[in-house]
Amino acid sequence: MNGNTYDALVIGGGINGLSALYHLKRLGAARAGLVERFEIGHDRGSSHGAARVTRSAYVAPEYVRLMQWVHKEEWPRLEKDLRKKLVYSNPGIYTGPPCERYHSYVHAVAQEGVDVELLTADEARGRFPQFTFEGVESALLDKTGGFISSTEAIESLTALARENGVSFHENIVVHGIDPTGDPVRVETSGGTIETERLVVAAGAWAKELLPFLKPSLNIARQTVGYFTPEDDLDAYRPGRFPVWAYREQDENNLFYGMPEFGRAGVKVGRHLRVGVDDDPDNPPDAIDQEKIADVKRFIARFFTCKNWTLAGAEHCLYTNAPNEDFIIDLHPENPRIAFGAGFSGHGFKFGPLTGRLLAELAWKGETSIPDAKLARGLFSLKK
Numbered sequence: 001m002n003g004n005t006y007d008a009l010v011i012g013g014g015i016n017g018l019s020a021l022y023h024l025k026r027l028g029a030a031r032a033g034l035v036e037r038f039e040i041g042h043d044r045g046s047s048h049g050a051a052r053v054t055r056s057a058y059v060a061p062e063y064v065r066l067m068q069w070v071h072k073e074e075w076p077r078l079e080k081d082l083r084k085k086l087v088y089s090n091p092g093i094y095t096g097p098p099c100e101r102y103h104s105y106v107h108a109v110a111q112e113g114v115d116v117e118l119l120t121a122d123e124a125r126g127r128f129p130q131f132t133f134e135g136v137e138s139a140l141l142d143k144t145g146g147f148i149s150s151t152e153a154i155e156s157l158t159a160l161a162r163e164n165g166v167s168f169h170e171n172i173v174v175h176g177i178d179p180t181g182d183p184v185r186v187e188t189s190g191g192t193i194e195t196e197r198l199v200v201a202a203g204a205w206a207k208e209l210l211p212f213l214k215p216s217l218n219i220a221r222q223t224v225g226y227f228t229p230e231d232d233l234d235a236y237r238p239g240r241f242p243v244w245a246y247r248e249q250d251e252n253n254l255f256y257g258m259p260e261f262g263r264a265g266v267k268v269g270r271h272l273r274v275g276v277d278d279d280p281d282n283p284p285d286a287i288d289q290e291k292i293a294d295v296k297r298f299i300a301r302f303f304t305c306k307n308w309t310l311a312g313a314e315h316c317l318y319t320n321a322p323n324e325d326f327i328i329d330l331h332p333e334n335p336r337i338a339f340g341a342g343f344s345g346h347g348f349k350f351g352p353l354t355g356r357l358l359a360e361l362a363w364k365g366e367t368s369i370p371d372a373k374l375a376r377g378l379f380s381l382k383k
Contacts, residue, residue: 005183006167008362009195010034011174011209014047015150015348016340017201018157019355020362022078024199025164027363033167033195035174035188037205040158041151044283045203046317047348049224050151050262053243054087054349056114056144057094059104062378064112065371066353071144074352082156085149090259092145093128093242095136099249106140117141128242130235132302145243147258150348169193174202174209179334197362200339201355204280204317210339216327216381217342218277220318221284223291226265227299227308236266245271246302255298265311268295271345273320280317287313318345326350328357328379330365338362 008029010017013036021034038044054075056067075087096102109116117140119127124139133139162168169190178185183194200209207213229236238259245256254271270291292313300306321327321342331337338361340354347354353369357379360367367373 005031006033006193006195007031008197008199009186009193010199010201011186012036012201012203012205013040013158013168013170014045014201014203015153015351016343016355016358017199018154018161019078019351020199020201020340020358021161021166021355022081022157022352023356023359024197024363025161025166027359029197029363032161032165033169033193034161035169035172035186035193037171037173039170040168041154043314044280044317046319046343046345047150047154049314049316050149051258051267052148052150052348053092053256053258054146054148055092055094055142055243057092057105057109057116057140057142057245059101059108060378061108061111062371062375064108064114066350066375067144068112068114069369069371070350070353074356075148078153078352082160084152084156086153086156087146087148088238088261089146090238091242092142093124093131093139093244094142094247095124095133095139095244096247097135098137099247101249102247105247106138109140109142115143117143130241130304131244132304134301147238147243147261148349149262151262153351177209177337179331179337184334184337196336198337199358199362200337201358202341204319206319206339206341210331210341212332212381213327213339213341216321218274218320219280220272220276220320221278222269222272222316222318222345223288223295224267224269224314224316225292225295225310226263226267226312228265228311229305230307230309231305233260236260241266246298255295255302263312268299270295270298273318273324273344278317283315287315320344326354326379327381328354328361329381330361335365336362
């Protein structure tokens with residue numbers, strides 16, 4: 001691989017890396033490359049699976065504003081350029097027992113004037129009889145909700161990059177980054193790569209490549225189940241069944257899901273954030289059945305249908321940051337290196353925007369996205 005010198009190089013082939021690559025080409029990177037330790041579309045990280053939830057309901061106003069930009073600007077541009085439909089509108093329901101975290105969602109969307117409606121528990125049961133709404137007083141109906149065809153997004157971004165002459169280095173492990181060089185030197189299992197600008201979007205492996213991130217990140221392996229109800233399956237398809245989340249005050253007590261889409265079964269999972277730090281290089285041989293049993297217990301309590309068949313399950317990795325805020329910043333030793341990490345299980349929906357932010361930071365040292373400028377302090381490593 002010696003002799004390869006790029007205008008811009010991206011490390012990591014998930015949604016953030018591929019989106020950054022897309023925007024780097026838009027910015028004028030004639031010679032661009034991407035390094036991925038596995039194959040594009042692999043199931044060892046955070047960007048695989050048939051679909052992801054999108055929503056405006058967020059705990060902080062900054063994220064609510066950014067989601068409006070993503071929904072109105074970034075995903076539509078990407079769909080146009082890829083000539084693919086990627087985002088599907090579907091109602092969203094966000095609920096939980098009365099607690100500070102749940103009320104923060106309600107206040108944030110109200111503050112930003114998003115198209116949402118606060119329902120009483122009885123109103124929510126009337127609209128979505130698939131749920132018991134046990135123990136809740138209200139539910140937030142997010143009319144901007146939906147889901148993203150994540151497989152299509154990854155495949156289409158990859159295809160467009162190849163069409164545009166991007167060099168892909170798959171199954172290549174990055175051993176180190178020398179930020180002091182000009183150009184920047186990236187040491188890999190295939191040799192040395194040199195690049196004028198670098199974006200690091202390596203997910204769970206970011207803290208190994210950028211050791212200064214280690215105190216700020218922990219890795220949590222998630223177990224997601226796909227379940228088929230014994231009663232009317234049509235009631236759990238898009239349009240009738242919402243994307244949804246149930247949030248308690250405890251940080252690990254967040255369950256979420258979405259309709260059947262792209263594969264058999266209704267998606268249900270627990271958002272596990274604290275108390276774990278898994279090794280991304282040591283995946284389990286099989287699905288942990290206790291994790292599936294944990295999800296089933298929640299289904300038994302919160303879904304009106306009590307009999308479900310497990311149609312499948314998968315793992316994905318969350319790279320968690322304090323307070324679940326993204327870390328998007330410039331390398332402290334080199335302003336031509338941008339890095340993104342700590343997307344904490346909710347980064348996919350932001351991908352076209354965070355990819356643009358990473359690309360603009362690496363290419364010109366600042367972003368042109370108005371709300372992202374305001375959020376730079378929120379995303380800073382030094383905050």
